[in-house]
Amino acid sequence: MPTAARVKRQATPISRTTLTAAAFEQLISYVVKGDWKAGDRIPPERELCQQLGIARTSLREALKAMELIGLLESRVGDGTFVCPRSEFLSRPLLWALTGTDHIELGNIMEARALIERDLAGLAAERGTEDEIEAIGQQVRAMREAIDHGGSIVDADMNFHLAVARAAKNDVLHNAVQLLRNLLRHWINLKLMLPGVSEQVLSEHDAIYKAVRRRDPDAARSAMWSHLQITAELVNRVVEQAKQPVHRQSPSNA
Amino acid sequence: MPTAARVKRQATPISRTTLTAAAFEQLISYVVKGDWKAGDRIPPERELCQQLGIARTSLREALKAMELIGLLESRVGDGTFVCPRSEFLSRPLLWALTGTDHIELGNIMEARALIERDLAGLAAERGTEDEIEAIGQQVRAMREAIDHGGSIVDADMNFHLAVARAAKNDVLHNAVQLLRNLLRHWINLKLMLPGVSEQVLSEHDAIYKAVRRRDPDAARSAMWSHLQITAELVNRVVEQAKQPVHRQSPSNA
DNA sequence: AATGGTATAGAGGTCTTACCATTCAGTCAA
DNA sequence: TTGACTGAATGGTAAGACCTCTATACCATT
Missing domain, CATH: 1.20.120.530 (GntR ligand-binding domain-like)
Structure with missing residues (x-):
């Protein structure tokens, strides 16, 4: 860049969000606001994705993220449940948080x-x-x-x-x-x-x-x-x- | 299997886990161990899922979880990048962690x-x-x-x-x-x-x-x-x- | 040269369909 | 009452298609 670059990005960079991220926030808010309480069984994926108007794939990405964080627990053939906060802080989250395993x-x-x-x-x-x-x-x-x-x-x-x-x-x-x-x-x-x-x-x-x-x-x-x-x-x-x-x-x- | 097939899983110590969870741990370890450093661009999904021997769906669930946590950042058409730790603690994670938005x-x-x-x-x-x-x-x-x-x-x-x-x-x-x-x-x-x-x-x-x-x-x-x-x-x-x-x-x- | 248009390859985002594995509850015979 | 069986429902996985978006290179214009 020969001539002193200007950069100055004043304008708002238009924000767009992905469906998955939106779903994630939505799901989290269910838990935060208490619509879903600890121990509750949440609607099955096939039903939930219809309610949210997104594909099962997209929903699952959000769902999986919550599970890996430790907010939800899924059991094949049974359903997906909200984890009690007392059992929070999963190992994956600990990793993510501290950058170390132990x-x-x-x-x-x-x-x-x-x-x-x-x-x-x-x-x-x-x-x-x-x-x-x-x-x-x-x-x-x-x-x-x-x-x-x-x-x-x-x-x-x-x-x-x-x-x-x-x-x-x-x-x-x-x-x-x-x-x-x-x-x-x-x-x-x-x-x-x-x-x-x-x-x-x-x-x-x-x-x-x-x-x-x-x-x-x-x-x-x-x-x-x-x-x-x-x-x-x-x-x-x-x-x-x-x-x-x-x-x-x-x-x- | 006509006869009740009581699978005696004595031999293998239950190492049963989902592919997604395994991928998640693997990916996290890349970041933790420094194979992927902050700012790095990681391999494209289609390539990565082949390396790991899993479907793109499963990989993406793990990838998305890391992104929603704030460890990775994906840009359409560009690629997926490792976030610097200094910019850590995304709002979703804060939610998950504190149970509150503010x-x-x-x-x-x-x-x-x-x-x-x-x-x-x-x-x-x-x-x-x-x-x-x-x-x-x-x-x-x-x-x-x-x-x-x-x-x-x-x-x-x-x-x-x-x-x-x-x-x-x-x-x-x-x-x-x-x-x-x-x-x-x-x-x-x-x-x-x-x-x-x-x-x-x-x-x-x-x-x-x-x-x-x-x-x-x-x-x-x-x-x-x-x-x-x-x-x-x-x-x-x-x-x-x-x-x-x-x-x-x-x-x- | 600098600028702006354009074509393109490749990236992630999303959806659809299908099938598998597991679980649970209900059924029915012993 | 018991126990095995069956089937529906659920999450897990795979594969493929198509979309939008980005970066890049190339070209035409100024």
Whole structure:
């Protein structure tokens, strides 16, 4: 280009989108807006593509993308279902996101501890009464689960999410969820160790009480120590899993 | 098969997977392992599906998934290209990840500040000499960019990534990258404000020096104040963008 | 030379049709 | 009641056709 190119593309470059991309956004919005809820079975492909007015091929490209991301699950002869968010973050997505297949457990635990420590402090500072009460609710839920049966796992997860919600930061709330999902397998094992549930409950309670009395520092350190202990236990569980002779590897669901 | 054909699949360990999923993993690994680098043009579909020994339909489902995630970009008549990681995190993926279309800028800024504050502290504690030197390198790169032209944006991004790397936590390193990408548009605008680049440079330098003298607290507070100022400026830019009469909206790239 | 038109090959986008493999529910005989 | 069988419905895969769009090279005009 001899004469100083000009480039200056002022004009709008006319946007066009592909059918597949449009379908993808549409389908995602179904999930996001709650038309399709976790566990739901969505209409069969042959029906859906008619509703959307596109060919099955185009629809499938969108559908497949959602499945590979981990939003949907297809079973031949059965149908296609919406995955619960709790089982989110598929390995393909992890790849896409991190550019690597394997992330050190320790890194995840550390990230979680750092983030949730901050969140605990924020929750104590800015949580509303209702939001803080929701935290307490999860403490009681765990008590209930321990005493009369129920899902300790859910109570655990929900407790941490309640804290994140009280901290009023959607981004970190989501981060908590993602990190927690990455650790799901090991945390579940951890919670089954003898005495651990009582231990966790008391730690949660300490965090809750600190938040309730609006003591950010106490909340931070309570959360920190809780997650340090958790990390310790998780490491122990992981080591245990390595030892046995014929134990199958955890594999991500 | 008249007699119930109970397929005893004892022998083969169930390696059952769909062709599309297999192709997807294969393609991802090309990107991850660097066979396909950012900007590369990948083989045409008709050729690629032959190489992989699958139908174009199946290949396209995998290809499309990668495109919708934001890993690839297809242009009709031209070809399919690998997206640079810096332009990662497409809106569809954001949807899939957060379950929402819109996240408050303030939340993103806050999350970033909290995370990077921790990272700055960790970098001061555990960064190797080389890693810390890499931080300084980015400070100098920005000096160079200001004085003799060059990408201030890159130097800015790389500085923060260098800090994250010195902190030795892959998860948070990636978080920094993602959050930064979400803010990309506004940060770029911010960096163009008069005097801001010098300001940023001096703040970066302060962080670098704190890290280098292994002072976690100083590093934390330097990073914190840097990101508070940044948040302030970004808000100002956002407000400016709202006012003018005929400014086009930013739109995600 | 620079500009603009034009032809063309090749890329992705879309649709159609077909068939396969699996699953599930209903049927019917033992 | 049980168990095997059957068939419809579903997702998975393949192949081929045709479209629009892009980049490129070539040519005519200025």
